[in-house]
Amino acid sequence: MTRKEQKEERRQAILMTALTLFVEKGFPDTKISDIAAAVPMSTGLLFHYFDSKETLLTELVKMGTEGTKKVGMTAKASPGVPADQMLSGFLGQLFAYAKDRPWVFNMFVLMGQVRRPGMPEEARRISFSVDSISSTAKLIKAGQKEGIFRKGDPKQLSLCFWSAVQGIMEEMTVNEDMKIPDPEWIVSILRP
């Protein structure tokens, strides 16, 4: 393995460790030294890989937007599927992923958290570039015509739906009593 590959691997290890800690303890409460200790490596060395704590977060958010965009594509690539099944199917997949690849899950939670005020501006800005609220709103609008979703402002319904998902996923990352819920429960928010 070349040095370059090794370095890349180490970078990934740091990113994944940071992701876990950011979600578990929150960004401000995660100390660089916590991340370094968990990797493990010395605190100083971490700065050999990333310029700052904020860069670390920004990189993660960039990865997150990539991933989220891919998910969006997959959704578009399966036309003919009713909108409600698409949403519960998506949630089902997402929740199923949680078992083996918790990082996908954590990434999703981080993407939600990073939108809040007080989070570093750059990361925040990037996270807003994927707008699942609007795309889901479109989906809802279409579904309303077919009568599979309840009446109401699609944007509001979409916001309500995703905030609920966010709340549930945060609880899952933090509370071991919380089992994976049936996606159908959550999609019910949108049902007539």
Added chain:
Amino acid sequence: MTRKEQKEERRQAILMTALTLFVEKGFPDTKISDIAAAVPMSTGLLFHYFDSKETLLTELVKMGTEGTKKVGMTAKASPGVPADQMLSGFLGQLFAYAKDRPWVFNMFVLMGQVRRPGMPEEARRISFSVDSISSTAKLIKAGQKEGIFRKGDPKQLSLCFWSAVQGIMEEMTVNEDMKIPDPEWIVSILRP
């Protein structure tokens, strides 16, 4: 007005200011100096009223448990009301409150946030003393027998319901696009 009363009033002002900031910016990102500036008063003076930033949080959480317990009593005091109406009624009231008395709302959000790992231990411990999850689970169990709630582990349904509420309320405190949702949307999570 006696000095004692004045002091008490000042304490309340500090608490309410801190509550707003803790919810808006998060506990770690809220500096004592931010709170003092917002009250307004000098940073040093704040320590004349509260021993530490953590004490401030603890006091708020204590207030929160009081309030939440009262709500629980009111619920018990209205027997005969179907369980689903009780929940949507409660949410409706809570959301309505948000308009005039945002602090009630913020308090609710804070009580949820303070349960997360990384928050100061004492506050965390106190917040766990009110267990709306379990009481709602009982409510759900009863409702299931009458067929007004869907099948499934009551504890899981309750957790899912409250995490969704938490997510939605946090979004409301932070995103001005987010309007008050119809409580019925959220209670649908529990509907058969």
Added chain:
DNA sequence: CATTTCATTGAATCAATATTCAATGATTAC
């Protein structure tokens, strides 16, 4: 092998912010 490059460390440094403190002015009690 000699040289260069890179990974790594632990110990500074620097900055932010919680907390303390001595001094000052205002209010109350006598």
Added chain:
DNA sequence: GTAATCATTGAATATTGATTCAATGAAATG
């Protein structure tokens, strides 16, 4: 009206945690 008490301030101080740096050793290069 004088003394005691309390509110208030702004300037120290202490602490925490991010970031930098000089030194060391290991791997690659020639």
